[in-house]
Amino acid sequence: xxxxxxxxxxxxxxxxxxxxxxxxxxxxxxxxxxxxxxxxxxxxxxxxxxxxxxxxxxxxx
Numbered sequence: 001x002x003x004x005x006x007x008x009x010x011x012x013x014x015x016x017x018x019x020x021x022x023x024x025x026x027x028x029x030x031x032x033x034x035x036x037x038x039x040x041x042x043x044x045x046x047x048x049x050x051x052x053x054x055x056x057x058x059x060x061x
Contacts, residue, residue: 002027009040017042 004025012018022034 012039013042014046015042015044 002025006023006025008021008023010019010021018040020037020040022037023030024032024034
């Protein structure tokens, strides 16, 4: 039995946060959805941190 949870990022920005919804899957079928999820909080520094991480990882080659 395969179970998955899909987090869908609906809309928003790193400055204001993101609305999300959840889908619960079992055996390749959606068995439930949660549309009234708390908003992911703002994190305006995330793109900068991601760029630093990406540069670090790519330097391994």
